[in-house]
Amino acid sequence: MNKYFQVEENGDGIVWLTFDTPGKAANVLTADALEEFDTRLVTIAQSHPKGLVIRSGKERGFIAGADVKAFARISTPQEAQELILRAHDILRRLEALSFPTVALIHGFCLGGGLELALACRYRIASTEPDTRLGFPEVRLGIFPGFGGSVRSTRLMGHLAAMELMLSGRSLHPRAAQRLGLVDHALPRRQLNNAARHLILEQPAGRRPPLWQRLAGTALLRPAAAALMRRQVRRRAPRKHYPAPYALIDHWRRHAGHMADMYASEARLVPQLLTGKTAQNLIRVFLLQDELKSQAAASEFHARHVHVVGGGVMGGDIAAWCVLRGLRVTLQDRGPELLGRAVSRAHQLFRKKLRDQYLVRDAMDRLIPDHQGNGLGKADLVIEAIFEDQEAKQALYRNIEPRMKDDAILATNTSSIPLQQLGQGLARPERFLGLHFFNPVAKMPLVEIVTTGDTPGDLVAAASRFTRDIGKLPLPVRSRPGFLVNRVLMPYLMEAVTLLDKGVAAADIDRAATDFGMPMGPVELADTVGLDICLSVAEKLTDMLHGKAPDKLRRRVEQGHLGRKSGQGFYTWVKGRPQREKPTAAPDALAQYGDRMILRLINEAVACLREGIVAGADELDAGIVFGTGFAPFRGGPMHYVREEGAERFFGKLQKLEYTYGERFAPDAGWAQLLEEEQ
């Protein structure tokens, strides 16, 4: 006890309660921390102070949320309900204190952290760029359960609060102030002054506007709920993501009565939490933490990155590194080849940084460098030129002598084995692959490509770098396609085969989104570019059990490359594919879905058997973050274990019988079947 919080009182009657979890970078509302918080509140209340200020002792955040790790261990709804009722009690005690309370928020204030802040009478947020407030609960398959659904609707108004909880998005401090979530958004230097002022003056709180209150009346709630459901349906179908629908029902039924609403939170959130969807989403969240933790083993921090290749990949990697604070030199054969990368980077910076000074600072750190003067300064050199082994090797011969001795040389190749590329290097022990995905700004995963000889500290350093630029590192073995492209390609090729057989593109995509993929394979292929799909498919011919389908080759020959050319399998108008309504019967859709997903899963099993990744969890994480594989299913291997390997194996055998060897179950299934016995 008495380790999470410090109490201070400086003679003016104001108590400062500082949340500072020992040995951690961020504060998390664990059960222990909550209990200590409660004891502290009791003691503080007994001293009858003028007011209480709750703040964080962490440099980078207030409270990151409730303890997700503990969520994963909860097995029964009763257990969850006990936790929630206890949190309700504690936060109600905070809310009922007779003196004013202020939450001083800087950095992340999410989920349970925001719910705690909402139980204070006032909230002040710092305007630093990394301050964020929000309810990410729906992304974990639940909704706010520590009184958040009650207090947020009361404070912000029904529609604003519901939108915030349903979207799971987080707010910038100024937006939070506009929506009434915080009383003030101020520069960090004014937080303490403002807290004192609020405690001494005790101004009346803000009330939501009339129309927001009207929307919460019993008369209008059913209509509002119907509208919300319609909006949610576009993003998340009910059968895959029950939480937002449960939240809407909860609100519609109980928003008129606070006690009912608390009771309903305590009833519904435990059900959701122990349900399959939430448990799988929590699993994926924790897998992400696992990937992040690999970086801990290294002290490597790149300050200067040199990127060779000013095409879309090289340019976007360079821009992303700059955005994350690094100095980057970008090299190509002439300055005229770097203009597009500079303008794309400028657009990215404007979108992400907004502030003109930050944008200028970023532009100053992105240095077009056609002479390669940055090579001698860089801690990490990333090669992203066209896929040609000889060109790459010639480049390495040229640049390696100009690099610092301890600098890392990384290739962004997606298809050439590292064992071949690394031949002839003076320092092969500083060489590996960093495989980024397109579009770099959106794709969270980076494959760290290694051979059997890659030293562990190099992998750790590359993971550290990947984390430093805010991406997820996944170490993979250098075999064609690595992990993500390799499992994605059979899935895409099966989709093209279906097209070849005359199935409508809309039906194929619908089959995949019905399974839970974020985007159908035909649309995905068009988005990636059919030329790129074809080139990857050709490099993976062996694994695909056959050539790339003719249909794909023909499109590419006709110059129909997908979204970028306006015509692929779909016709694209203003960045959207034009498609008919799906027409196939449900069982036909299910069959198409099986064919595509089973090929993906079968390939995943092969990757696991070949040791492309360290284990089944890494495989699941890589495929979820690399391909968007239905996250609520917890990853392909988890899905197989849940549904039973036997079942998938049987289906594959049947498909092999009907459609041929591309469905032949991989040898890796034997192991899975054995485990199941």
Next chain:
Amino acid sequence: MKPVPGNPYEETEVFIIDGRRTPQLKALGPPGPFHASDLAVGAARQLLLAMPFEPRELDEVIFGCVSSGPDEANIARVIALRLGCGDRVHAMTVQRNCASGMQALDSAAARIASGQADLVLAGGTEAMSHHPVMLDEAMVTWLAGWSKARGLGQHAKMLRKLKPAYLRPVVALLRGLTDPVVGLSMGQTAEQLAEDFGISREAMDRYALRSHQRLVAALEAGYLDEIVPLHDSDGKLHAQDDGLRPDSTLEKLARLKPVFDRPFGKVTAGNSAQVTDGAACLILASARAVERYDLPVLGRLRDCHWAGLEPGRMGLGPVHAMAPIMQRHGLDSSDIDYWEINEAFSAQILACLRAWQDEDFCREALDLPRAFQLIPEDRLNVDGGGISLGHPVGASGARIVLHLLKVLERENARLGMASLCIGGGQGGAMLIERSAS
């Protein structure tokens, strides 16, 4: 050569390591794609990339700039911070009109010579296309009254006082190119010199044409490798000085009308320096710094002199500034391998060349026993100058020193003289020696 009294850099050596400049971009019409600090950062970050030290290892940053933007107060500090020099590298901006860039080099050299600094980034920058357009003072007075007025009646009264003439914009660029004491525009001071020395329109145009021809030849030979290409935020590449007119002919030049003394003057847009945006920067170092970082040395700053003269004849500034250096070192024109004298106006540079060999002028104006030898044409501004590539006022001083060093290196020559005339009636000159002593 013996040390000569009055020479600031003879005791402690000041080395020039290397330099870069931006292309010089014509400043016509709307503000150009780069502010003055953008230009300087664009050139200096490339220069620093090629150096074996990090920006934060510099001791200080000194830039010359005649008129920085409203968001660039003490522009040298803005440049230093934007280059990633960090909080601790201090910076100052210097202003000596057209020689501000050379003043920055002199100030940097003085800091090094006095032992106060070892490693300095110095240069000049000017975005003439961003020089402000201001309100007339009468308009400012009226606005002050308007903001004090209360109520409909007072506002209506103020509105009646507003005269259309108040709305006439004040173009700072044009005001800056007008002498603030005698009221002559720079072009008019050139007309004065043409009259004094009997320089014909044809001689002026012929000189201007040669400036363009020389720049064309230099470009074709790839002699301008100190230029770093710039990308604007739309990704457009600016790789070359864009004021160059390769198709210029004497006939075309002859057709231009005089712009400063109409209608009978001889100074035209064609035989004057172009108004451009640009920046140039160099690394200056002490012997200590050269040794510590094992820096390659491009040359040495031997001497610098500033001179004052009649503002209405400011174009003769180079003669006044170069002569004392020549005397201090016991040199005549044939001892200098190459010359860079900034081309503000054909008339002005031709007047300098004539004055340089004019016995009467040298005796009377410079107190010399006799005139200097002729400065050979093929040793002066060999790769073009302000007339063909423009004169971004704050930057030119640094640009000519940098280019002079490049010429000396290319021709394997030793001594060079760089000089500029300065609006307001001054001249500045620097003696440069290639190769470390």
